[in-house]
Amino acid sequence: MFKARPSIRLVGDVDDTAAQQSTTLEVSGLCLSRGSKQVISDLGLNIRHTGLAVIMGPNGAGKSLFLRLIHGLIQPDAGTIRWNGQPMSDRIRLRQAMVFQKPVLLRRSARANIEFVLGAPRLRARHAAIEFLDRVGLADKAAQPAHSLSGGEKQRLSLARALATAPEVLLLDEPTANLDPASTLTVEKVVQNASATGTRVVWVTHDRFQAERIAEQVVFMDRGKVVEHAPAAHTFFERPASARAASYLAGKILC
Amino acid sequence: MTPFSEALGLAFKLVFTGDEALYSAVALSLRVSITATAVACFLGFLIGGLLAVKRFTGRSIVIAALNSLMGLPPVVVGLVVYLYLSRSGPLGFLGLLYTPTAMIIAQTLLILPIVAAMSRQVLEDLHLEYDEQFRSLSLTSRETVQAILWEGRFALVTVALAGLGRAIAEVGAVMIVGGNIDNLTRVMTTAIALETSRGDLPLAMALGIVLLTLALVLNAAVQGLRETTYRASHV
Numbered sequence: 387m388f389k390a391r392p393s394i395r396l397v398g399d400v401d402d403t404a405a406q407q408s409t410t411l412e413v414s415g416l417c418l419s420r421g422s423k424q425v426i427s428d429l430g431l432n433i434r435h436t437g438l439a440v441i442m443g444p445n446g447a448g449k450s451l452f453l454r455l456i457h458g459l460i461q462p463d464a465g466t467i468r469w470n471g472q473p474m475s476d477r478i479r480l481r482q483a484m485v486f487q488k489p490v491l492l493r494r495s496a497r498a499n500i501e502f503v504l505g506a507p508r509l510r511a512r513h514a515a516i517e518f519l520d521r522v523g524l525a526d527k528a529a530q531p532a533h534s535l536s537g538g539e540k541q542r543l544s545l546a547r548a549l550a551t552a553p554e555v556l557l558l559d560e561p562t563a564n565l566d567p568a569s570t571l572t573v574e575k576v577v578q579n580a581s582a583t584g585t586r587v588v589w590v591t592h593d594r595f596q597a598e599r600i601a602e603q604v605v606f607m608d609r610g611k612v613v614e615h616a617p618a619a620h621t622f623f624e625r626p627a628s629a630r631a632a633s634y635l636a637g638k639i640l641c
Numbered sequence: 642m643t644p645f646s647e648a649l650g651l652a653f654k655l656v657f658t659g660d661e662a663l664y665s666a667v668a669l670s671l672r673v674s675i676t677a678t679a680v681a682c683f684l685g686f687l688i689g690g691l692l693a694v695k696r697f698t699g700r701s702i703v704i705a706a707l708n709s710l711m712g713l714p715p716v717v718v719g720l721v722v723y724l725y726l727s728r729s730g731p732l733g734f735l736g737l738l739y740t741p742t743a744m745i746i747a748q749t750l751l752i753l754p755i756v757a758a759m760s761r762q763v764l765e766d767l768h769l770e771y772d773e774q775f776r777s778l779s780l781t782s783r784e785t786v787q788a789i790l791w792e793g794r795f796a797l798v799t800v801a802l803a804g805l806g807r808a809i810a811e812v813g814a815v816m817i818v819g820g821n822i823d824n825l826t827r828v829m830t831t832a833i834a835l836e837t838s839r840g841d842l843p844l845a846m847a848l849g850i851v852l853l854t855l856a857l858v859l860n861a862a863v864q865g866l867r868e869t870t871y872r873a874s875h876v
Contacts, residue, residue: 454773457777459773459776459777476779479777479779480779482777483777483778484777486773486774490770490771490773490774492771492788492792493792493795502788503778551778
Protein backbone atom coordinates (compact mmCIF):
# COMPACT_ATOMS: atom_id res chain seq x y z
CA MET A 387 0.00 0.00 0.00
CA PHE A 388 2.71 2.44 0.92
CA LYS A 389 5.81 3.35 -1.03
CA ALA A 390 8.91 1.27 -0.46
CA ARG A 391 11.27 2.65 2.12
CA PRO A 392 14.84 2.47 0.92
CA SER A 393 16.12 1.58 4.35
CA ILE A 394 13.42 -0.86 5.39
CA ARG A 395 14.70 -4.15 6.60
CA LEU A 396 12.87 -6.71 8.61
CA VAL A 397 14.11 -8.61 11.61
CA GLY A 398 16.87 -10.95 10.55
CA ASP A 399 18.03 -8.77 7.65
CA VAL A 400 21.30 -7.69 9.23
CA ASP A 401 23.20 -4.78 7.73
CA ASP A 402 26.68 -4.80 9.28
CA THR A 403 27.94 -1.80 7.33
CA ALA A 404 25.38 0.47 8.97
CA ALA A 405 26.88 -0.19 12.39
CA GLN A 406 30.30 0.95 11.24
CA GLN A 407 29.30 4.13 9.40
CA SER A 408 28.83 7.47 11.10
CA THR A 409 26.21 10.08 10.38
CA THR A 410 27.02 13.75 10.27
CA LEU A 411 24.57 16.50 11.06
CA GLU A 412 25.64 20.01 10.14
CA VAL A 413 23.41 22.90 11.15
CA SER A 414 24.28 26.52 10.60
CA GLY A 415 22.55 29.86 11.08
CA LEU A 416 19.25 28.22 11.99
CA CYS A 417 16.49 30.69 12.88
CA LEU A 418 12.82 30.17 13.67
CA SER A 419 10.22 32.60 14.94
CA ARG A 420 6.82 31.99 16.47
CA GLY A 421 4.83 35.20 16.27
CA SER A 422 7.15 37.99 17.31
CA LYS A 423 9.35 35.71 19.42
CA GLN A 424 12.50 34.16 18.03
CA VAL A 425 12.50 30.62 19.44
CA ILE A 426 15.59 29.37 17.60
CA SER A 427 18.22 31.98 16.91
CA ASP A 428 21.32 31.56 14.79
CA LEU A 429 21.77 28.00 15.93
CA GLY A 430 24.87 26.17 14.73
CA LEU A 431 25.88 22.60 15.44
CA ASN A 432 28.16 20.02 13.92
CA ILE A 433 27.73 16.44 15.09
CA ARG A 434 29.73 13.49 13.91
CA HIS A 435 27.40 10.91 15.16
CA THR A 436 28.01 7.27 15.89
CA GLY A 437 25.94 6.55 18.97
CA LEU A 438 23.39 8.09 21.25
CA ALA A 439 23.34 11.89 21.40
CA VAL A 440 21.24 13.64 23.99
CA ILE A 441 19.91 17.13 23.55
CA MET A 442 19.18 18.57 26.93
CA GLY A 443 18.23 21.89 28.39
CA PRO A 444 15.54 23.61 30.41
CA ASN A 445 11.90 23.90 29.35
CA GLY A 446 11.48 26.39 26.53
CA ALA A 447 15.06 25.97 25.32
CA GLY A 448 13.80 24.98 21.85
CA LYS A 449 14.84 21.31 22.02
CA SER A 450 11.64 19.84 20.58
CA LEU A 451 11.46 22.50 17.86
CA PHE A 452 15.08 21.79 16.96
CA LEU A 453 14.28 18.07 16.67
CA ARG A 454 11.35 18.85 14.34
CA LEU A 455 13.57 21.16 12.30
CA ILE A 456 16.28 18.57 11.76
CA HIS A 457 13.60 16.00 10.85
CA GLY A 458 12.11 18.40 8.31
CA LEU A 459 8.69 18.67 9.97
CA ILE A 460 9.13 22.42 10.34
CA GLN A 461 10.79 24.70 7.82
CA PRO A 462 13.25 27.20 9.35
CA ASP A 463 13.05 30.92 8.60
CA ALA A 464 16.77 30.87 7.81
CA GLY A 465 19.77 28.56 7.98
CA THR A 466 20.76 25.18 6.61
CA ILE A 467 20.45 21.61 7.82
CA ARG A 468 22.55 18.93 6.16
CA TRP A 469 22.63 15.22 6.89
CA ASN A 470 25.80 13.58 5.58
CA GLY A 471 26.34 16.71 3.50
CA GLN A 472 22.89 16.50 1.88
CA PRO A 473 20.12 19.05 2.48
CA MET A 474 17.05 17.67 4.25
CA SER A 475 14.62 15.98 1.85
CA ASP A 476 11.81 13.39 1.80
CA ARG A 477 14.38 10.79 0.82
CA ILE A 478 16.46 11.52 3.93
CA ARG A 479 13.36 11.63 6.15
CA LEU A 480 12.44 8.15 4.91
CA ARG A 481 15.64 6.92 6.56
CA GLN A 482 14.68 8.49 9.87
CA ALA A 483 11.96 7.82 12.44
CA MET A 484 10.62 10.01 15.17
CA VAL A 485 8.91 9.16 18.45
CA PHE A 486 6.84 11.98 19.89
CA GLN A 487 6.33 12.87 23.53
CA LYS A 488 2.65 11.97 23.22
CA PRO A 489 2.33 8.70 21.30
CA VAL A 490 0.26 9.06 18.14
CA LEU A 491 -1.29 5.66 17.52
CA LEU A 492 -3.70 4.45 14.90
CA ARG A 493 -7.15 3.22 15.91
CA ARG A 494 -6.14 -0.36 15.24
CA SER A 495 -4.59 -3.26 17.11
CA ALA A 496 -1.04 -2.98 18.43
CA ARG A 497 0.15 -5.35 15.69
CA ALA A 498 -1.66 -3.42 12.94
CA ASN A 499 0.05 -0.23 14.09
CA ILE A 500 3.38 -1.82 13.23
CA GLU A 501 2.17 -3.54 10.06
CA PHE A 502 1.14 -0.07 8.86
CA VAL A 503 4.77 0.97 8.40
CA LEU A 504 6.13 -2.34 7.10
CA GLY A 505 6.32 -2.42 3.34
CA ALA A 506 6.31 -6.21 3.28
CA PRO A 507 3.85 -8.92 2.21
CA ARG A 508 1.07 -9.44 4.73
CA LEU A 509 2.33 -12.67 6.29
CA ARG A 510 5.94 -11.51 6.57
CA ALA A 511 4.79 -8.17 8.01
CA ARG A 512 2.70 -10.01 10.59
CA HIS A 513 5.66 -12.08 11.79
CA ALA A 514 7.94 -9.03 11.80
CA ALA A 515 5.37 -6.99 13.73
CA ILE A 516 5.22 -9.63 16.45
CA GLU A 517 9.02 -9.63 16.69
CA PHE A 518 9.12 -5.85 17.08
CA LEU A 519 6.39 -6.04 19.73
CA ASP A 520 8.44 -8.70 21.49
CA ARG A 521 11.43 -6.36 21.59
CA VAL A 522 9.42 -3.89 23.66
CA GLY A 523 7.66 -6.55 25.73
CA LEU A 524 4.27 -6.23 24.07
CA ALA A 525 4.04 -9.49 22.08
CA ASP A 526 1.20 -10.70 24.31
CA LYS A 527 -0.80 -7.54 23.52
CA ALA A 528 -0.50 -7.83 19.74
CA ALA A 529 -4.22 -8.21 19.13
CA GLN A 530 -5.27 -5.61 21.68
CA PRO A 531 -6.55 -2.23 20.43
CA ALA A 532 -3.69 0.27 20.70
CA HIS A 533 -5.90 2.80 22.47
CA SER A 534 -6.59 0.36 25.30
CA LEU A 535 -2.91 0.12 26.26
CA SER A 536 -1.49 1.98 29.25
CA GLY A 537 0.57 5.16 28.74
CA GLY A 538 3.86 3.29 29.05
CA GLU A 539 2.71 0.53 26.69
CA LYS A 540 1.54 3.08 24.15
CA GLN A 541 4.94 4.73 24.16
CA ARG A 542 6.69 1.37 23.83
CA LEU A 543 4.41 0.54 20.89
CA SER A 544 5.24 3.89 19.36
CA LEU A 545 8.94 3.08 19.76
CA ALA A 546 8.49 -0.40 18.26
CA ARG A 547 6.73 1.15 15.25
CA ALA A 548 9.58 3.62 14.79
CA LEU A 549 12.14 0.81 14.96
CA ALA A 550 10.10 -1.25 12.50
CA THR A 551 10.95 1.30 9.79
CA ALA A 552 14.61 0.29 10.33
CA PRO A 553 15.70 3.91 10.64
CA GLU A 554 19.29 5.01 10.25
CA VAL A 555 18.49 7.88 12.59
CA LEU A 556 16.00 7.65 15.45
CA LEU A 557 14.74 10.95 16.86
CA LEU A 558 13.08 10.87 20.28
CA ASP A 559 11.22 13.83 21.71
CA GLU A 560 11.08 13.29 25.48
CA PRO A 561 9.59 9.81 25.01
CA THR A 562 9.67 8.99 28.72
CA ALA A 563 8.39 12.32 30.05
CA ASN A 564 5.08 10.79 31.18
CA LEU A 565 6.24 7.29 32.05
CA ASP A 566 6.89 5.53 35.34
CA PRO A 567 10.48 4.46 36.20
CA ALA A 568 10.01 0.86 35.04
CA SER A 569 8.63 1.87 31.63
CA THR A 570 11.34 4.53 31.36
CA LEU A 571 14.07 1.94 31.88
CA THR A 572 12.46 -0.41 29.33
CA VAL A 573 12.39 2.36 26.72
CA GLU A 574 16.00 3.32 27.51
CA LYS A 575 17.14 -0.29 27.18
CA VAL A 576 15.38 -0.80 23.82
CA VAL A 577 16.85 2.43 22.44
CA GLN A 578 20.34 1.61 23.74
CA ASN A 579 20.09 -1.79 22.02
CA ALA A 580 19.08 -0.09 18.76
CA SER A 581 22.00 2.32 19.16
CA ALA A 582 24.39 -0.56 19.78
CA THR A 583 23.30 -2.21 16.54
CA GLY A 584 23.99 0.88 14.44
CA THR A 585 20.98 3.18 14.70
CA ARG A 586 22.02 6.79 15.35
CA VAL A 587 19.87 8.20 18.13
CA VAL A 588 19.07 11.81 18.97
CA TRP A 589 17.19 11.90 22.27
CA VAL A 590 15.68 15.08 23.69
CA THR A 591 15.27 15.18 27.44
CA HIS A 592 15.35 17.64 30.30
CA ASP A 593 16.04 14.87 32.81
CA ARG A 594 19.76 15.13 33.67
CA PHE A 595 19.82 11.76 35.43
CA GLN A 596 18.42 10.06 32.38
CA ALA A 597 20.94 11.93 30.23
CA GLU A 598 23.76 10.66 32.46
CA ARG A 599 22.50 7.08 32.08
CA ILE A 600 22.20 7.03 28.32
CA ALA A 601 24.21 9.81 26.67
CA GLU A 602 27.36 9.20 24.68
CA GLN A 603 27.49 12.85 23.67
CA VAL A 604 25.53 15.84 24.91
CA VAL A 605 24.21 18.98 23.27
CA PHE A 606 23.07 21.56 25.81
CA MET A 607 20.53 24.10 24.58
CA ASP A 608 19.21 27.23 26.20
CA ARG A 609 17.07 30.07 24.83
CA GLY A 610 17.03 28.69 21.30
CA LYS A 611 20.80 28.29 21.01
CA VAL A 612 23.34 25.52 21.44
CA VAL A 613 25.30 26.59 24.48
CA GLU A 614 27.56 23.60 24.70
CA HIS A 615 28.33 20.46 22.71
CA ALA A 616 30.28 17.78 24.51
CA PRO A 617 31.34 14.90 22.21
CA ALA A 618 32.09 12.87 25.36
CA ALA A 619 29.13 12.97 27.71
CA HIS A 620 31.06 12.41 30.95
CA THR A 621 33.08 15.62 30.44
CA PHE A 622 29.84 17.57 30.27
CA PHE A 623 28.50 16.15 33.51
CA GLU A 624 31.84 16.41 35.34
CA ARG A 625 33.11 19.73 33.99
CA PRO A 626 30.51 21.71 32.08
CA ALA A 627 32.22 24.43 30.07
CA SER A 628 29.49 27.06 30.35
CA ALA A 629 28.05 28.75 33.41
CA ARG A 630 24.50 28.17 32.11
CA ALA A 631 25.05 24.40 31.84
CA ALA A 632 26.71 24.33 35.28
CA SER A 633 23.68 26.11 36.78
CA TYR A 634 21.31 23.72 35.04
CA LEU A 635 23.20 20.66 36.26
CA ALA A 636 23.25 22.12 39.77
CA GLY A 637 19.45 22.23 39.66
CA LYS A 638 19.21 26.00 39.57
CA ILE A 639 16.32 27.56 37.69
CA LEU A 640 17.45 29.19 34.47
CA CYS A 641 15.64 32.32 33.45
CA MET B 642 -61.18 6.35 17.53
CA THR B 643 -58.68 9.19 17.15
CA PRO B 644 -57.06 9.77 13.76
CA PHE B 645 -53.69 8.75 15.24
CA SER B 646 -54.85 5.44 16.71
CA GLU B 647 -56.77 4.77 13.49
CA ALA B 648 -53.57 5.43 11.53
CA LEU B 649 -51.55 3.24 13.86
CA GLY B 650 -54.04 0.39 13.46
CA LEU B 651 -53.96 0.80 9.70
CA ALA B 652 -50.18 0.85 9.69
CA PHE B 653 -50.07 -2.49 11.55
CA LYS B 654 -52.70 -3.90 9.20
CA LEU B 655 -50.73 -2.82 6.13
CA VAL B 656 -47.51 -4.26 7.49
CA PHE B 657 -48.88 -7.56 8.70
CA THR B 658 -51.25 -8.28 5.81
CA GLY B 659 -48.35 -7.87 3.40
CA ASP B 660 -49.89 -4.99 1.46
CA GLU B 661 -48.26 -5.16 -1.96
CA ALA B 662 -48.32 -1.42 -2.65
CA LEU B 663 -46.74 -0.71 0.72
CA TYR B 664 -43.97 -3.27 0.33
CA SER B 665 -43.26 -2.12 -3.22
CA ALA B 666 -42.92 1.50 -2.04
CA VAL B 667 -40.74 0.46 0.93
CA ALA B 668 -38.48 -1.67 -1.27
CA LEU B 669 -38.08 1.12 -3.82
CA SER B 670 -37.45 3.71 -1.10
CA LEU B 671 -34.69 1.56 0.35
CA ARG B 672 -33.19 0.71 -3.03
CA VAL B 673 -33.10 4.33 -4.22
CA SER B 674 -31.91 5.88 -0.96
CA ILE B 675 -29.30 3.24 -0.09
CA THR B 676 -27.85 3.34 -3.62
CA ALA B 677 -27.77 7.16 -3.59
CA THR B 678 -26.11 7.12 -0.14
CA ALA B 679 -23.50 4.59 -1.28
CA VAL B 680 -22.59 6.66 -4.36
CA ALA B 681 -22.60 9.92 -2.37
CA CYS B 682 -20.41 8.35 0.32
CA PHE B 683 -17.90 7.06 -2.21
CA LEU B 684 -17.56 10.49 -3.82
CA GLY B 685 -18.16 12.54 -0.67
CA PHE B 686 -15.59 10.75 1.49
CA LEU B 687 -13.03 11.21 -1.27
CA ILE B 688 -13.82 14.93 -1.62
CA GLY B 689 -13.86 15.33 2.17
CA GLY B 690 -10.53 13.51 2.49
CA LEU B 691 -8.84 15.59 -0.18
CA LEU B 692 -10.15 18.85 1.28
CA ALA B 693 -8.95 17.77 4.73
CA VAL B 694 -5.43 16.95 3.58
CA LYS B 695 -4.64 19.14 0.58
CA ARG B 696 -3.85 22.84 0.79
CA PHE B 697 -4.54 24.79 -2.40
CA THR B 698 -5.61 28.24 -3.52
CA GLY B 699 -9.36 28.68 -3.22
CA ARG B 700 -9.74 25.83 -0.72
CA SER B 701 -11.69 27.97 1.72
CA ILE B 702 -14.05 29.05 -1.09
CA VAL B 703 -14.68 25.41 -2.01
CA ILE B 704 -15.38 24.58 1.66
CA ALA B 705 -17.74 27.55 2.03
CA ALA B 706 -19.57 26.55 -1.17
CA LEU B 707 -19.85 22.95 0.04
CA ASN B 708 -21.23 24.07 3.39
CA SER B 709 -23.79 26.29 1.65
CA LEU B 710 -24.88 23.43 -0.61
CA MET B 711 -25.79 21.39 2.47
CA GLY B 712 -29.03 23.32 2.57
CA LEU B 713 -29.84 22.69 -1.09
CA PRO B 714 -33.65 22.63 -1.58
CA PRO B 715 -34.71 19.21 -2.93
CA VAL B 716 -37.11 20.73 -5.47
CA VAL B 717 -34.27 22.76 -6.97
CA VAL B 718 -32.14 19.62 -7.31
CA GLY B 719 -35.15 17.83 -8.80
CA LEU B 720 -35.72 20.65 -11.26
CA VAL B 721 -32.06 20.72 -12.38
CA VAL B 722 -31.95 16.95 -12.84
CA TYR B 723 -35.31 17.14 -14.66
CA LEU B 724 -33.93 19.76 -17.09
CA TYR B 725 -30.87 17.63 -17.80
CA LEU B 726 -32.81 14.35 -18.23
CA SER B 727 -35.91 15.67 -20.03
CA ARG B 728 -36.19 14.79 -23.69
CA SER B 729 -34.90 18.19 -24.81
CA GLY B 730 -32.16 18.25 -22.15
CA PRO B 731 -28.49 17.42 -22.75
CA LEU B 732 -28.88 13.92 -21.26
CA GLY B 733 -32.38 13.32 -22.63
CA PHE B 734 -31.11 10.66 -25.03
CA LEU B 735 -30.45 8.37 -22.04
CA GLY B 736 -34.20 8.06 -21.43
CA LEU B 737 -33.79 8.11 -17.65
CA LEU B 738 -36.55 10.52 -16.67
CA TYR B 739 -39.31 8.91 -14.56
CA THR B 740 -37.12 5.96 -13.67
CA PRO B 741 -35.58 4.91 -10.33
CA THR B 742 -32.15 5.76 -11.81
CA ALA B 743 -33.22 9.41 -12.18
CA MET B 744 -34.33 9.36 -8.54
CA ILE B 745 -30.97 7.94 -7.48
CA ILE B 746 -29.15 10.68 -9.42
CA ALA B 747 -31.28 13.39 -7.80
CA GLN B 748 -30.81 12.03 -4.27
CA THR B 749 -27.09 11.57 -4.82
CA LEU B 750 -26.73 15.21 -5.85
CA LEU B 751 -28.83 16.26 -2.89
CA ILE B 752 -26.82 14.45 -0.21
CA LEU B 753 -23.35 14.64 -1.77
CA PRO B 754 -22.62 18.11 -0.29
CA ILE B 755 -23.84 16.93 3.13
CA VAL B 756 -21.60 13.86 3.09
CA ALA B 757 -18.60 15.75 1.68
CA ALA B 758 -18.87 18.70 4.09
CA MET B 759 -19.43 16.58 7.19
CA SER B 760 -16.69 14.11 6.32
CA ARG B 761 -14.29 17.00 5.58
CA GLN B 762 -14.81 18.27 9.12
CA VAL B 763 -14.35 14.83 10.69
CA LEU B 764 -11.28 14.02 8.58
CA GLU B 765 -9.67 17.42 9.08
CA ASP B 766 -9.75 16.92 12.86
CA LEU B 767 -8.15 13.50 12.40
CA HIS B 768 -5.57 14.92 10.02
CA LEU B 769 -4.56 17.47 12.66
CA GLU B 770 -4.04 14.62 15.11
CA TYR B 771 -1.93 12.51 12.73
CA ASP B 772 -0.29 15.20 10.58
CA GLU B 773 3.17 15.19 12.19
CA GLN B 774 3.27 11.41 12.50
CA PHE B 775 2.30 10.89 8.86
CA ARG B 776 4.76 13.52 7.63
CA SER B 777 7.43 11.88 9.76
CA LEU B 778 6.64 8.64 7.92
CA SER B 779 6.79 10.58 4.61
CA LEU B 780 3.36 9.42 3.51
CA THR B 781 2.10 10.89 0.23
CA SER B 782 -1.19 12.82 0.13
CA ARG B 783 -2.89 9.76 -1.32
CA GLU B 784 -1.57 7.51 1.45
CA THR B 785 -2.58 10.09 4.05
CA VAL B 786 -6.15 10.30 2.69
CA GLN B 787 -6.39 6.49 2.66
CA ALA B 788 -5.10 6.31 6.22
CA ILE B 789 -7.37 8.97 7.71
CA LEU B 790 -10.41 7.54 5.90
CA TRP B 791 -9.74 4.25 7.67
CA GLU B 792 -8.99 5.96 10.99
CA GLY B 793 -12.24 7.93 10.70
CA ARG B 794 -14.37 4.95 9.71
CA PHE B 795 -16.55 5.06 12.83
CA ALA B 796 -17.33 8.75 12.54
CA LEU B 797 -17.94 8.35 8.81
CA VAL B 798 -20.68 5.78 9.52
CA THR B 799 -22.55 8.56 11.32
CA VAL B 800 -22.01 10.84 8.33
CA ALA B 801 -23.40 8.14 6.01
CA LEU B 802 -26.41 7.76 8.30
CA ALA B 803 -27.07 11.50 8.16
CA GLY B 804 -26.98 11.26 4.36
CA LEU B 805 -29.29 8.25 4.33
CA GLY B 806 -31.72 9.99 6.67
CA ARG B 807 -31.85 13.01 4.39
CA ALA B 808 -32.29 10.82 1.29
CA ILE B 809 -35.03 8.55 2.61
CA ALA B 810 -37.08 11.44 3.98
CA GLU B 811 -36.82 13.55 0.84
CA VAL B 812 -39.88 14.04 -1.39
CA GLY B 813 -39.46 17.05 -3.69
CA ALA B 814 -36.68 15.83 -5.94
CA VAL B 815 -37.93 12.25 -6.38
CA MET B 816 -41.42 13.55 -7.08
CA ILE B 817 -40.17 15.73 -9.94
CA VAL B 818 -37.76 13.29 -11.59
CA GLY B 819 -39.59 10.07 -10.68
CA GLY B 820 -43.15 11.21 -11.38
CA ASN B 821 -44.65 9.08 -8.56
CA ILE B 822 -45.72 6.32 -10.95
CA ASP B 823 -47.44 3.42 -9.19
CA ASN B 824 -45.30 0.27 -9.00
CA LEU B 825 -42.46 1.99 -10.85
CA THR B 826 -41.27 5.17 -9.11
CA ARG B 827 -43.60 5.49 -6.12
CA VAL B 828 -41.64 5.63 -2.88
CA MET B 829 -42.84 6.09 0.70
CA THR B 830 -42.62 9.87 0.74
CA THR B 831 -44.31 10.42 -2.64
CA ALA B 832 -47.04 7.94 -1.62
CA ILE B 833 -47.63 9.94 1.58
CA ALA B 834 -47.84 13.17 -0.43
CA LEU B 835 -50.31 11.56 -2.84
CA GLU B 836 -52.59 10.12 -0.13
CA THR B 837 -52.59 13.44 1.71
CA SER B 838 -53.67 15.30 -1.43
CA ARG B 839 -56.36 12.66 -1.97
CA GLY B 840 -57.63 13.29 1.54
CA ASP B 841 -56.88 9.77 2.81
CA LEU B 842 -55.17 11.02 5.94
CA PRO B 843 -55.20 7.75 7.96
CA LEU B 844 -53.43 5.94 5.10
CA ALA B 845 -50.95 8.83 4.74
CA MET B 846 -50.25 8.73 8.47
CA ALA B 847 -49.94 4.96 8.43
CA LEU B 848 -47.35 5.22 5.69
CA GLY B 849 -45.61 7.91 7.73
CA ILE B 850 -45.46 5.64 10.76
CA VAL B 851 -43.99 2.82 8.66
CA LEU B 852 -41.39 5.21 7.21
CA LEU B 853 -40.46 6.50 10.64
CA THR B 854 -40.15 2.98 12.05
CA LEU B 855 -38.04 1.95 9.09
CA ALA B 856 -35.67 4.89 9.57
CA LEU B 857 -35.45 4.10 13.28
CA VAL B 858 -34.68 0.40 12.76
CA LEU B 859 -32.09 1.20 10.09
CA ASN B 860 -30.35 3.78 12.28
CA ALA B 861 -30.42 1.53 15.34
CA ALA B 862 -28.93 -1.36 13.36
CA VAL B 863 -26.09 0.71 11.92
CA GLN B 864 -25.48 2.44 15.26
CA GLY B 865 -25.31 -0.92 17.01
CA LEU B 866 -22.84 -2.20 14.45
CA ARG B 867 -20.79 0.98 14.76
CA GLU B 868 -20.60 0.78 18.54
CA THR B 869 -19.63 -2.89 18.50
CA THR B 870 -16.78 -2.33 16.06
CA TYR B 871 -15.77 0.90 17.82
CA ARG B 872 -15.48 -0.88 21.15
CA ALA B 873 -13.43 -3.61 19.51
CA SER B 874 -10.74 -1.14 18.50
CA HIS B 875 -10.94 1.58 21.16
CA VAL B 876 -11.67 0.00 24.49
